[in-house]
Amino acid sequence: MPTLYALKPAFQARLRPFADWLARTGVTANQITLLAAVLSIATGAVVAAFAEHRAVFLLMPAVLFARMALNAIDGMLAREHGQASKLGMYLNELCDVVSDVALILAFAVAFPVWGVVAFAIAAIIVEFAGVLGVAAGAGRNYAGPFGKSDRALALGIIGLLIACGLWMQVLTPIVFPAMATVSLATAINRIRSGLSGSGG
Numbered sequence: 001m002p003t004l005y006a007l008k009p010a011f012q013a014r015l016r017p018f019a020d021w022l023a024r025t026g027v028t029a030n031q032i033t034l035l036a037a038v039l040s041i042a043t044g045a046v047v048a049a050f051a052e053h054r055a056v057f058l059l060m061p062a063v064l065f066a067r068m069a070l071n072a073i074d075g076m077l078a079r080e081h082g083q084a085s086k087l088g089m090y091l092n093e094l095c096d097v098v099s100d101v102a103l104i105l106a107f108a109v110a111f112p113v114w115g116v117v118a119f120a121i122a123a124i125i126v127e128f129a130g131v132l133g134v135a136a137g138a139g140r141n142y143a144g145p146f147g148k149s150d151r152a153l154a155l156g157i158i159g160l161l162i163a164c165g166l167w168m169q170v171l172t173p174i175v176f177p178a179m180a181t182v183s184l185a186t187a188i189n190r191i192r193s194g195l196s197g198s199g200g
Contacts, residue, residue: 008149011068011069012075015069015072015073016080019073019080019081020080020081022077023077023081023083028077029074029081029084029088030074030083030088032070032073033071033074033088033092033095034095035070036067036071036095036099039063039070043060043063043102043106044102047059047106048106051109051110054162054163057159057162057163058159058163060103060155060156060159061159061160064153064155065152067152071148074088074092075092078092096127096148097123097127100123100127100148100151101123103155104119104123104155105120107176110172111172111175112173115173115176115180118176118177118180119183121180122179122180122187123151125183125184125187126147126184126186126187126190127148129141129186129187129190129194130142130143130190132194133190133194138193138196141193141194143189143193144186144189145182146182146186151179158175
């Protein structure tokens with residue numbers, strides 16, 4: 001199903017010169033992976049702590065974009081500069097989940113907690129379903145409709161609307177439960193893809 005993940009090759013192409021420069025300076029893929037996780041955790045903590053100042057939500061779109069860029073860069077460093085490792089695989093998957101949870105849960109200060117938590121759990125299930133594609137012999141699955149990139153876009157838009165005072169309160173009770181529901185549909189799609197032997 002359509003997902004922003006399809007745009008990743010073009011995004012990587014723009015970042016490749018920077019990734020090549022980082023490799024020449026000795027920066028490793030694992031360092032970039034850890035940086036993205038630390039940045040995400042710190043952002044989640046700052047947004048939650050200072051949520052009464054709506055401008056703090058501007059951090060969300062900025063950091064979510066930066067995190068996507070860092071995720072693309074660590075992948076290029078691993079694949080194109082001989083830095084792939086088993087440790088890197090574990091760090092990549094675990095740090096992605098930790099980053100997602102940290103950024104999602106920050107919204108619990110402004111939205112019903114149960115809905116935010118449901119979305120965080122659903123995001124974990126989506127990524128777990130994707131990783132299990134490897135065990136099923138179908139490869140890591142990134143099928144949509146609501147994968148990591150799509151979650152980042154949605155959270156970034158919500159953060160931007162809040163910061164600009166444009167968020168419609170009528171959507172507050174339903175937006176995170178709705179995203180949790182679409183995430184579960186994504187997990188099911190990834191499982192089906194894995195069972196059929198096709199990667200996403």
